Amino acid sequence: AGAVSEGMAGMGFLYTNKESVSIGIGCIVSDFAESGKSPYQLLEKFKMHPSIRPLLEGSEVKEYAAHLIPEGGFKAVPQLFGDGWVVVGDAAQLNNAVHREGSNLAMTSGRLAAEAIFQVRSRREPMTAENLSLYEKMINDSFVMKDLKKYKDMPALLHTQSQNLFLTYPQLVSTAMENFLRVDGVPKIDKERATVSAMKAKRGWTGLVGDAVRVARAWR
Ligand SMILES: Cc1cc2nc3c(=O)[nH]c(=O)nc-3n(C[C@H](O)[C@H](O)[C@H](O)COP(=O)(O)OP(=O)(O)OC[C@H]3O[C@@H](n4cnc5c(N)ncnc54)[C@H](O)[C@@H]3O)c2cc1C
Known part of the structure; x- marks a missing residue:
């Protein structure tokens, strides 16, 4: 999510079938219109991703489609x-x-x-x-x-908070997990501080609490 959709609400997907793989990206149509990005550019970029590219090496396209998913809720x-x-x-x-x-x-x-x-x-x-x-x-x-x-309020939240939910938070979680799991001789207390200051720098305490409240309200 986020990096693949270049900050728009959306994600890339990979389905592994018995003899083929299906890959794609999904974003909100109005985000494409507002950003001027094209689905084809994002898909081409996704195909070059280091996790995806090796799976497509030497492959041939069997099917290609675009489909609208009505997610207004x-x-x-x-x-x-x-x-x-x-x-x-x-x-x-x-x-x-x-x-x-x-x-x-x-x-x-x-x-x-x-x-x-x-x-x-x-x-x-x-x-x-x-x-x-x-x-x-x-x-x-x-x-x-x-x-x-x-989930009646989620579609609007996913749209208005797309940058945070699809880019900022996935990056913060990724940094937090790297700090948590990497073994490199840095004391854990310093890693914890690095994680907390990354969160504070990106969203601030008010932003973090506000985001949590917004998601909790829409999730009820
Ligand atoms: C990339 C992608 C991934 C998805 N992943 C999932 C998933 O993991 N899980 C999940 O539950 N759902 C998923 N969905 C959603 C799911 O595919 C749809 O919600 C579901 O197929 C809707 O079924 P439907 O019969 O209402 O419409 P459709 O499956 O769209 O069927 C409508 C049919 O009507 C035909 N048609 C259209 N106009 C006419 C016409 N004028 N005359 C005759 N025929 C016509 C179309 O060709 C089509 O065959 C995904 C959708 C996409 C695009």
Whole structure:
């Protein structure tokens, strides 16, 4: 995170499959627009990363795609039903950006929509908005909406605090772990002080406490 996305909210990923690897980067579209960076530049840079490059040596591209993940969360979910229609999955913004889940929300919303439609049809009633509102009731009672509601403030936080959450803190954690684990004859007390002053220098005490409160509030 952070370095790969050059400070924007986002990250690089590497999936190891049986006979291939899938690599990619994901960032917020508006961040691309504001920063003027291009996804292709970031992907090319990611491919040159010392941890990724050896895995791609001598390989050939089997598939290449760009896809939008709607991560607006609870506050971005549109009207889910109407006269003769219901909307499910990504089209309904059913994506949990915190836990990186979308497939299970798409499958569950699809199943619930089908069950609602089946119930209306079994009663031999028309597919009116009133009757199809059953789907909304079912989805509200499921983990889908409960999870999205739990993280309703996270999408905005990930966006407004992207520099800190995706660049500053990962770097601080990396420095802290290096100080903690490196064996080099420097007394531990000096390493602890170096870690604390790095945190103070980057965010200050007010910033650190403010960030903790903001994340805790959005996480509730
Ligand atoms: C890089 C990446 C990594 C991801 N990783 C994860 C993960 O680890 N775990 C997870 O749970 N989720 C993950 N997701 C999210 C997950 O893939 C989606 O949330 C999920 O696929 C949504 O399913 P869906 O059926 O709603 O939409 P989609 O899978 O997008 O299916 C919609 C289909 O409709 C087709 N279509 C579009 N327009 C038309 C049209 N006019 N006529 C006919 N067909 C049309 C499209 O071609 C597509 O096949 C990831 C997504 C991406 C992009």
